Amino acid sequence: MLRTGLVSAPTAAARLFSSASARFASTLVIAEHDGAVLAAGTLNTITAASKLGGNITVLVAGASPKAVADTVSKVKGVSKVVAVEHAGLKGLLTEAVTPVVIAAHKKTPFTHIVAPATTFGKTIIPNIAGKLDVAPISDIIGVKSEDTFVRTLYAGNAIATVQSTDAVKVVSVRTTAFEPAAATGGSAAVESSSDGAVDQTQSVFVGQELVKSDRPELAAAQVIVSGGRALKSKENFKILYDFADKIGAAVGATRAAVEAGYVSNDLQIGQTGKIVAPTLYMAIGISGAIQHLAGMKDSKTIVAINKDPEAPIFQVADFGLVEDLFKAVPELSSKVKAK
Amino acid sequence: MRVIVGVKRVVDFAIKARVKADKTGVVTEGVKHSMNPFDEIALEQGIRLKESGAVKEVIAVSCGPTACQETLRTALAMGADRAIHVPVEGAAYETLQPLAVAKIFKKLAEDNQANLVLFGKQAIDDDANQTAQLTSALLNWPQGAFAAKLSVEGGSKVKVVREIDGGLETIELNLPAVVSADLRLAEPRYASLANIMKAKKKPLDKKTPEELGVDIKPRIKTLSVEEPPVRKAGIKVENVDGLLQKLRTEAGVTF
Numbered sequence: 247m248l249r250t251g252l253v254s255a256p257t258a259a260a261r262l263f264s265s266a267s268a269r270f271a272s273t274l275v276i277a278e279h280d281g282a283v284l285a286a287g288t289l290n291t292i293t294a295a296s297k298l299g300g301n302i303t304v305l306v307a308g309a310s311p312k313a314v315a316d317t318v319s320k321v322k323g324v325s326k327v328v329a330v331e332h333a334g335l336k337g338l339l340t341e342a343v344t345p346v347v348i349a350a351h352k353k354t355p356f357t358h359i360v361a362p363a364t365t366f367g368k369t370i371i372p373n374i375a376g377k378l379d380v381a382p383i384s385d386i387i388g389v390k391s392e393d394t395f396v397r398t399l400y401a402g403n404a405i406a407t408v409q410s411t412d413a414v415k416v417v418s419v420r421t422t423a424f425e426p427a428a429a430t431g432g433s434a435a436v437e438s439s440s441d442g443a444v445d446q447t448q449s450v451f452v453g454q455e456l457v458k459s460d461r462p463e464l465a466a467a468q469v470i471v472s473g474g475r476a477l478k479s480k481e482n483f484k485i486l487y488d489f490a491d492k493i494g495a496a497v498g499a500t501r502a503a504v505e506a507g508y509v510s511n512d513l514q515i516g517q518t519g520k521i522v523a524p525t526l527y528m529a530i531g532i533s534g535a536i537q538h539l540a541g542m543k544d545s546k547t548i549v550a551i552n553k554d555p556e557a558p559i560f561q562v563a564d565f566g567l568v569e570d571l572f573k574a575v576p577e578l579s580s581k582v583k584a585k
Numbered sequence: 586m587r588v589i590v591g592v593k594r595v596v597d598f599a600i601k602a603r604v605k606a607d608k609t610g611v612v613t614e615g616v617k618h619s620m621n622p623f624d625e626i627a628l629e630q631g632i633r634l635k636e637s638g639a640v641k642e643v644i645a646v647s648c649g650p651t652a653c654q655e656t657l658r659t660a661l662a663m664g665a666d667r668a669i670h671v672p673v674e675g676a677a678y679e680t681l682q683p684l685a686v687a688k689i690f691k692k693l694a695e696d697n698q699a700n701l702v703l704f705g706k707q708a709i710d711d712d713a714n715q716t717a718q719l720t721s722a723l724l725n726w727p728q729g730a731f732a733a734k735l736s737v738e739g740g741s742k743v744k745v746v747r748e749i750d751g752g753l754e755t756i757e758l759n760l761p762a763v764v765s766a767d768l769r770l771a772e773p774r775y776a777s778l779a780n781i782m783k784a785k786k787k788p789l790d791k792k793t794p795e796e797l798g799v800d801i802k803p804r805i806k807t808l809s810v811e812e813p814p815v816r817k818a819g820i821k822v823e824n825v826d827g828l829l830q831k832l833r834t835e836a837g838v839t840f
Contacts, residue, residue: 339756340718341727365749369730372683372715376722381684381804384713394808399711400602404611407808448727452744452755465750469838493840501768511733511769512752517709518623518768520750526838536601543816547836549828555821564819564836567828577825582840 271300271392272354275324276347276361276370279306279314281336286466287362287419289426292323294419296427297389298358301325304434307346307441309336315436322431329436334444337451338366340373345443347374356414357392363418364465371418380412385521387423401517401540421465422523422544457510461487464513467496469526472515472542475502476531476552476571483508485572486530489579498522500538516541531571534559551575586640586737586760588631589694590665591686591704591716592624592647594656598709608809610679611710620656623705625663625773627766630735631703632664632774639737640701642666646693648686650674654789661784662776668789669693677801683711685794685801687719692797694724699761701743706731706765717765727758731767 273295278285288304295302303326306315315329328350334342347359347370359374361367363385375382387405388396394409395417464470471490477483483497490497498515499508515522517540527545532538534550534557542548543562550563553570560566567574596602597617605612620628634640645660647653648671657668671689673681694702702724707714721728729735729745733753736744740760747754748767758764776784794801822828832838 337754337756340721340730344722365731365747368714369718369728372718373722373728375684375715376687376719379684381682382715382719383805384715398813399810400596400611401709401712402813403602404604404810405813406810409806409808410804411806412804448759450757452757454749454752454754456752505768510752511748512750517712518707526832526836537598543813547832548816548819549832551828560819560821562816562819564816565828565831566819566821567825568821569824574825578829581825581829 271298271357273298273300273302273358273360274347274350274356275302275304276359276367277304277306277314277318278362278364278366279308281308281310282313284314284317285362285364285366286426286463287364287421288318289321289429290421290424291360291362291419292321292427293424294386294389295358295360296323298392300357303328303356305330305347305350307335307338307343309333312438315438317429319434319436320430320432322428324432324434327434327436329438330441331438332441332444334446337454339449339451340370341448342444342446343370344373344377345445346441348377349441349443351378351414358415358417360417360419362421364421367418371416375416378414378416380414380416381410382416382418383408383410384418385420386417387420401536402543403536420521422521457512461490462494462496464496464498464515464520464522467522467524469493469495469528470498470522470524471495471528471530472498472500472532473503473508473530474500474532475506477503477508480508485575485579489575492579492584493582500532500535529559529563530575532559533557534562586700586740587642587644587698588634588640588701588703589644589646589690589697589699590624590628590631590660591690591702592628592645592656592660593621593705593708594618594647594649594653595621595708595710598622604810604812608811610807610810618652620659621705621708623707623766623768626768626770627703627705628660628663628665629771629773630766633771634737635664644669644697644699646671646690648673648681648689649678657789658784659776661787661789662781663774664780667787670789670791671797672791672793673801680803681801682803682805683713683715683719684804685799686716687723688799689794689797690716690720691723692799693792694720694761701761702763704763704765706767717763721763724761724763727762729756729758729762729764732764733767733769735764735770
C-alpha cells in the first residue's frame, strides 16, 4: 500500500499542480465602449473568457467610465469590474490605455488578457503583448484549453490550432464565433480608480467622424443585405437600403463597391473589412471572391442573387437565384411583409 | 526624415490556399508569391512622402528566404532608396512570428535612425494584424494602426486618419512613430521597366537576426492546420417567389 502510494505520488502531485494552475486562471477582459454604451462585442468576449475557467475581471477605461462599468457589473460571469477614470483616456488611444492595462496586470497578475477582435481590440492587444514580451494571438474562433486556441489563416481557407508557450496569453476574440454573455444576472463589485499610468505625451485624440445610420450594427445584425460592384452606382444602392429597411436588415458591401465609392468603407465585409455571421446573409450582385467569402461564409443561411450562373458565390449559397438584381430586388421588396 | 517600410513576400492574393495533407500548414511551394498588398500601400505612402519632400530616404525591409530579395527589388523599382534583407530560412522561417519580426524592426529602426516605420495593416497569409502594434510597443513609439490618411505636420508630428468600425478617427502622433496602412491609404504604382532596370543597381544589404542580436524562436506552436468545414451544396430557385418560399419554410424567416 505504502509502495503504491509512493509510486503514484508524482502523478498525484502533477494532477494537483495542474488543477491548481487551472484554479488560478484569471482573465482580464478589456471593455470596448464609446463613453456611454458598452460595445456589443464585449459580451461575446466575456463568453470566450468564461471558457478559459477562472475569474473574469473587466477593465473599463475611459474619461467617464462609470455608466459602462455599472452595465458590465450586471453581466453574468463577471467577478470584478475595474473602472479607470482619466481625461487622457478619451478616444481610448493605445498610448493611454496600454499603460493602464499593464498597471492593472502588475497589481494582480492575470493569466489571460483578452479583447474583442474589433478595430479597438486589434489595435491594442498586440501593443499590450509587446510590452509584456509575449506573442499575441489574433481573432480566435475557439478555445480548446487554457493555452490552446483555434484561429483562421489565409482569408479563412485554413483553420489552425495553436498553443501559446508564454506565461500570459494575450488574445483577441472573433465576436461572431461566441454567443453574447447574458447582460443581466451578475453582481460584480466595481472598483474605481484614477490611474496615473495614462501616457498623454505621445499621441493626441483629435476627433471622430462616425457614419450615422438607423439600421442595425453590421457585426450584430441578424439579417444582412449586401451589395457588390453589380449595383453600378451609389444611387442604385438605394434599392438595397429600401429592401433592408423593410425587413430590418443591416447593409453591407464588398471591397469593390467601397472602392467604387458606392458606400462608405465601414460597410465593407471580408478579410480586410468586417467579419459577420448573421442568421441570413443576402449577397446581391456579389461574385464571391475569396476575400469577401472570408467575411461572411459562417453565416447560417446564405442567399445569392446574381445574373451570372457561374459566379463563385453560388458555391456557398444555400439558395441561389440567377436573375438581374435590378428586377429581383424590387420584386422581393414588394413581396416581403414589412417589419 | 528616414522611413523604414516592412514588406512581406506572401502567396498571391488571388490564389486559394490549399492545406497540406499532413496538416502541418498550407502548400506554398510552386505557388505564385507577391508583395503583401497592404505592404505595397505602405510603401507607396512612404515613396509619396519622399516625393513631397517630407522624407529624405525610404528603406524597404523583408525577413525570410532568399526569394524575399525579389520582393525587395520590386520595392526598389517602385521607388525605395535601398533595401535590407533579413535572411531566415527553412524551419526557422516556417515558425517566424510577428513578435520576432517586430524585434528585428525595432533594432533596424534604431540602427538606421528611422523616424517613421510603415507596415501594411496585416499580411494576407497569417492574417495576424500584429507587427506594427508590436513594433510600436517595443520601441515605445506611438502607433497609428489602420491608416487611411497620413500627413507630416512640421518636422515633429504626423496626423493619421484611421479607419475604425463606425467610421473614421483622427489622431496626432509625435515622431518617431509606427503607422500601418489600410486599403485606402494610397493606390500603389506600377514599376516601369526603366525603374526595374535601375532597381538592380540600388543597394540591397543583408543582416541576419544573429547580427542584429534578435532571438527569433517561436512562442506559439502550431498544432495543426486543417481545411475549413465545407458548406453543403445549396439549391437554385427559379424566381423570387421560390426564394421567399424556401426562406420562409427552411430558413425560418418571418418576412
